[in-house]
Amino acid sequence: MSKKRLIQAKWIVTMDDDNPILGNHGIVLNNNIIEAILSPKEIKKSNFEKKIVLKNHILMPGLINLHGHSAMTLFRGYADDLALMDWLSNHIWPLEGKFVGEKFVYDGSLLAMAEMILSGTTTINDMYFFHSGVAKAGIKMGMRTFVGCSILEFPTNYAQNAKGYIEKSLQEKAKFKGEPLVTFTLAPHAPYTVSDETFKEIVNISEQEDMLIHCHIHETETEIQQSIERYEMRPFDRLEKLGVLQANLIAAHMVFLNDDEIERTQKLGLSISHNPSSNMKLASGFAPVSTLIEKGVNVGLGTDGAASNNRLDMFSEMRLASLIAKGCSKNPTDLSAYETLKMATINGARALHIDDKVGSISVGKHADIIAVDTSKIENQPIYDPISHLVYTLGRENVSDVWINGQRVLKNRVLANVDIKELHKRAKSWQEKVIDYKG
Numbered sequence: 248m249s250k251k252r253l254i255q256a257k258w259i260v261t262m263d264d265d266n267p268i269l270g271n272h273g274i275v276l277n278n279n280i281i282e283a284i285l286s287p288k289e290i291k292k293s294n295f296e297k298k299i300v301l302k303n304h305i306l307m308p309g310l311i312n313l314h315g316h317s318a319m320t321l322f323r324g325y326a327d328d329l330a331l332m333d334w335l336s337n338h339i340w341p342l343e344g345k346f347v348g349e350k351f352v353y354d355g356s357l358l359a360m361a362e363m364i365l366s367g368t369t370t371i372n373d374m375y376f377f378h379s380g381v382a383k384a385g386i387k388m389g390m391r392t393f394v395g396c397s398i399l400e401f402p403t404n405y406a407q408n409a410k411g412y413i414e415k416s417l418q419e420k421a422k423f424k425g426e427p428l429v430t431f432t433l434a435p436h437a438p439y440t441v442s443d444e445t446f447k448e449i450v451n452i453s454e455q456e457d458m459l460i461h462c463h464i465h466e467t468e469t470e471i472q473q474s475i476e477r478y479e480m481r482p483f484d485r486l487e488k489l490g491v492l493q494a495n496l497i498a499a500h501m502v503f504l505n506d507d508e509i510e511r512t513q514k515l516g517l518s519i520s521h522n523p524s525s526n527m528k529l530a531s532g533f534a535p536v537s538t539l540i541e542k543g544v545n546v547g548l549g550t551d552g553a554a555s556n557n558r559l560d561m562f563s564e565m566r567l568a569s570l571i572a573k574g575c576s577k578n579p580t581d582l583s584a585y586e587t588l589k590m591a592t593i594n595g596a597r598a599l600h601i602d603d604k605v606g607s608i609s610v611g612k613h614a615d616i617i618a619v620d621t622s623k624i625e626n627q628p629i630y631d632p633i634s635h636l637v638y639t640l641g642r643e644n645v646s647d648v649w650i651n652g653q654r655v656l657k658n659r660v661l662a663n664v665d666i667k668e669l670h671k672r673a674k675s676w677q678e679k680v681i682d683y684k685g
């Protein structure tokens with residue numbers, strides 16, 4: 248029996264530059280693939296047994312969260328209003344030492360993915376420990392999951408040293424081979440926690456295993472000063488020398504880049520995840536996003552972890568990214584709504600090397616699609632659906648989500664997880680953390 252379905256909506260924002268907005272068109276799904284996009288006339292002539300008509304909705308590609316630490320949802324709001332190093336060293340790392348294990352990571356990732364799907368996110372580029380926990384949560388939730396294998400020089404609950412992290416990463420990767428929605432990446436934590444030797448090893452493995460690299464880079468000014476003291480060069484120069492800065496790298500943050508580094512970023516072909524909420528909350532600074540985009544650098548958008556954001560909400564990241572860019576440059580034409588939507592969709596797909604599969608609503612691509620309800624009074628009137636998606640609508644308006652053709656959110660009800668059960672899991676960790684805090 249054919250698994251063909253038609254989803255018709257008031258607007259389709261395709262993220263395909265040739266035809267960005269389609270009115271009253273329909274998307275034909277054949278299993279997990281977008282088989283056709285039909286005009287209203289073609290729909291009238293057609294006869295689909297399964298047809299969903301969304302009269303007040305915008306259909307668009309699923310949002311791609313290019314940088315996150317899913318399991319950290321369990322530390323949401325635990326330590327706020329602190330500088331990055333104080334926050335990490337005195338609050339987050341001790342807490343992780345006490346609690347992080349496979350069950351913690353699984354439960355925290357489930358919670359994160361529930362939140363992300365409810366917010367219209369269909370792909371997460373994650374970085375954490377106990378990778379089986381992240382991968383299993385992704386499979387259960389039906390989420391497109393990039394599992395970043397964290398690598399550091401110092402011991403955690405997961406491994407003792409860089410060699411240990413790398414070995415575990417590759418073992419875990421092998422376990423999930425063939426899972427269509429799970430991809431493993433190498434995630435050296437940051438230039439200040441990873442040695443030259445380890446970075447070289449990571450570059451070698453990434454070539455041999457064809458793996459992407461995901462790393463925090465130039466997040467704070469302190470990181471750059473410390474690198475100059477320790478290595479007599481900026482992290483950018485050091486990583487370029489080590490061969491890390493290349494097309495398979497997703498550099499999270501890149502808040503501090505001089506003009507020369509911006510030029511070199513474009514030439515080297517790496518992608519950047521801009522994480523405006525996290526950068527603002529930790530007072531890291533303003534990433535030069537408009538300049539990067541103007542120079543042709545591929546910049547996507549991420550939430551970072553819920554411990555430093557505190558929501559995994561790509562709608563608020565889009566709005567914030569656009570407003571900050573304009574405020575910084577004092578140029579209101581910077582980071583237009585369309586350019587911002589691209590960051591959250593096709594640019595993220597390009598960074599993850601899956602732009603042939605997702606990131607736009609195009610025939611032949613995989614069906615990662617979200618429906619956004621525009622009918623609420625607070626969102627009236629509507630002149631331009633692209634403007635609305637970035638400046639007006641919020642995650643609460645996401646009604647339906649399809650990932651790889653599966654409807655994982657139906658009328659704001661999650662298909663693959665019992666919400667009551669998820670509440671219980673979150674509460675049980677909350678009680679443990681409160682006991683520990685004393």
Ligand SMILES: [Zn+2]
Binds near residue numbers: 315552
């Ligand atoms: Zn991060």
